[in-house]
Amino acid sequence: MAALLEGLVVAHLGQGIAVEAGDKTILCQTLRKLDTVAVGDKVLWSQSSPDQGRIEQILPRRSLLSRPSRNEKTRPVAANIDTVFVVFAVEPFCDFLLMDQYLAVCENRDINAALVLNKTDLPPSDSIEQELLGYQQLGYPLYRVSATAAAGLDTLKAALKDQVSIFSGQSGVGKSSLTNALIPDKDLKTNAISATTKLGRHTTTAATLYHLAEGGDLIDSPGVAIFGLAGLTEAQLAYGYREFQPLLDECQFNNCRHVLDKGCAVRAAAETGAIAMSRYQRFLKLREKMPLANP
Incomplete structure (x- = not known):
């Protein structure tokens, strides 16, 4: 049996998966029994021909982002992410x-x-600044940048260093221009992956991992940057609001849905201004969007 080698999945290509091992990138297929391999996965692979390999095993993941797929299933977007950077802008809208x-x-x-x-x-308008202040008070870092004017990029680069990151956000907010500003030789790197794996540019990748010059990796995932609520329960959605977490055990009932439930500590906190009413209202909207959410 061929020796198993460790590698890093750097791109999903039309006809296979690009795995980086040392200073080379090799085109790999996967064993059918394996789960879907995601960019950022560390894998064990074996050589199947001089320039091709086969992924035999996915090594344990420390994190995984998924997106909704068909038949209420989810599909992995990226693995072993340390930080998601949510990119937004005043235009098209926040x-x-x-x-x-x-x-x-x-x-x-x-x-x-x-x-x-x-x-x-x-x-940003005063109302947007007020919302942003609320996020910062919850402990979420905020970086103000301009990809076109190259403003604030050094601070962002320092935040990306020594970790695996991914940009997410709605279309039109400048994720691509931001990625291009951070990785000036992005096209060269993409071409190198295509050339090494003997595949042309027509096999566009759903996601690609780039090594940043200053250290750290950035996964660029055009078109699949939206990961949905699939896989989250209603209780997990409530937990996903950081300011709700200390209140969840204070609700009168264990199965409190935080809507009109009697003795709900979360709703009471929103009504008294202890937590932001705008965030609470958005929680209610997201709850309605969830699969099988109760009215």
């Missing part, structure tokens, strides 16, 4: 509902989360 959704997933997946306000040439 989607705080989507932001809360990302943060709730991170809280439950034990992944750090940070906020990145891009397009700082467009000043």
Whole structure:
């Protein structure tokens, strides 16, 4: 039996998976019995031909982000993420509902989360600044950057160093321009992966892991940066709101849904202003969007 080698999954290609092992990248297939391999996975692989390999085993993951798939199933987006950076901007608009959704997933997946306000040439309104202050008070770091003006990038690079990160956020907020600003030779690196694995550019990748010059890895996932609430229960959604966590055990009933339930400590805190009413209202909206949520 061929020796098993350790490698890092750096891209999902149309006809296989690019695995980085030492200073080379090799095209691998996977054993059918394996779960879906995600970019960021550490794997054991064997050589099947001079320039191809086969993934035999997925090594234990410290974290996993998934997105909704067909038949109410989920599909992995990226593995072994340390921090999700939620990118947003004043234009097209600040989607705080989507932001809360990302943060709730991170809280439950034990992944750090940070906020990145891009397009700082467009000043936020007072109401947006108030929301942002609320997130900072909850302990979420906020980075103000402009990808086009190259402002604030050094601070963001320092935050990305020595960890595995991924950008998420709605379309139009500048995730791609931000990635290009942080990885100036991104196209060269993508071409190198395609060339090494003998596949052309037409096999566009769903996600690619790049090594940052300053240290750390950034996973770029165009088109699949949205990971949904699939896999979260209603109780986990409530836990995903950081300010709710100390209150959950104070509700009168163990199965409190934090809607109109009698003796709900979370709703009482929102009504008295102890926690932000805007975040509580967004929790109710997300709860309605969840599969099988009760009215």
